[in-house]
Amino acid sequence: IAPPRESLATVSLSKAFGGVKAVDDATVTFHEGKVNALIGPNGSGKTTFFNCVTGMIKPDSGKVTYRGNDVTGRSPHRIARAGIGRSFQLCRIFPRMTVLENVLVAHRTDGLRSLLKGARDDDEIERARGYLRRVGIDHLERSEAADISYGQQKLLELAGVLMAEPDLIMLDEPAGGVNPALIGRIGTLIRELNAEGRTFVVVEHNMEMVMSLSDHVIVFDRGRPIAEGPPSEVQSDPRVLEAYLGV
Numbered sequence: 001i002a003p004p005r006e007s008l009a010t011v012s013l014s015k016a017f018g019g020v021k022a023v024d025d026a027t028v029t030f031h032e033g034k035v036n037a038l039i040g041p042n043g044s045g046k047t048t049f050f051n052c053v054t055g056m057i058k059p060d061s062g063k064v065t066y067r068g069n070d071v072t073g074r075s076p077h078r079i080a081r082a083g084i085g086r087s088f089q090l091c092r093i094f095p096r097m098t099v100l101e102n103v104l105v106a107h108r109t110d111g112l113r114s115l116l117k118g119a120r121d122d123d124e125i126e127r128a129r130g131y132l133r134r135v136g137i138d139h140l141e142r143s144e145a146a147d148i149s150y151g152q153q154k155l156l157e158l159a160g161v162l163m164a165e166p167d168l169i170m171l172d173e174p175a176g177g178v179n180p181a182l183i184g185r186i187g188t189l190i191r192e193l194n195a196e197g198r199t200f201v202v203v204e205h206n207m208e209m210v211m212s213l214s215d216h217v218i219v220f221d222r223g224r225p226i227a228e229g230p231p232s233e234v235q236s237d238p239r240v241l242e243a244y245l246g247v
């Protein structure tokens with residue numbers, strides 16, 4: 001059996017805000033082709049870690065690599081070009097634009113001109129419609145994004161992420177604030193997209209979703225990983241129970 005290939009990885013990554021070490025010397029490896037979950041109590045540094053590896057904030061020290069290439073401190077635009085897509089905890093969409101327009105502009109981080117060009121390009125429109133079908137909201141393409149449900153907005157954001165055809169998709173709380181019916185749908189989509197070869201890193205609080213969805217779980221506490229493994233093992237790890245319950 002071939003060894004797992006390395007997707008995103010960090011070595012001794014650190015980021016402090018004032019005196020708070022949000023990410024503290026974190027060394028983490030995610031493997032290609034897996035659904036990886038990143039869990040941990042509130043304030044354990046998951047979002048800061050996410051923001052450091054996707055270029056939203058610059059780490060104080062340490063290294064970020066993607067498929068072996070150093071991407072430390074690169075801009076979000078260049079991280080995206082390397083093949084990494086991400087969603088946001090509080091869903092980033094343009095509320096006054098239609099659903100279709102949102103998908104068309106989602107991955108256009110390279111300026112207004114290309115944004116306007118993309119919106120007129122028939123192939124791009126067909127591709128956008130394809131991804132809306134894929135996430136199951138193509139019937140809403142003419143609706144204003146503000147008028148669809150929060151769960152549908154999460155699916156819309158995912159369609160936008162898919163437009164860039166990323167190999168690695170990072171989702172920040174895909175189930176957060178979403179009704180149970182749509183949570184199931186988002187889970188199924190992640191599984192399908194993974195079966196097609198996409199790697200996932202998912203930060204999620206919904207333990208049922210984490211346990212049913214992920215191949216590999218990494219548990220953060222106080223800015224660094226304290227345990228990792230398959231969901232069934234991690235669930236009963238005493239260090240994990242201690243981090244969550246403080247026992």
Ligand code: ADP
Nearest residue numbers: 017020022040041042043044045046047048049
């Ligand atoms: P999680 O996503 O696991 O809840 P965060 O990364 O949001 O954790 O937060 C980790 C720690 O860093 C917390 O103590 C939080 O208060 C602090 N923190 C996060 N972002 C900032 C910021 N922009 N300014 C100051 N402190 C921050």
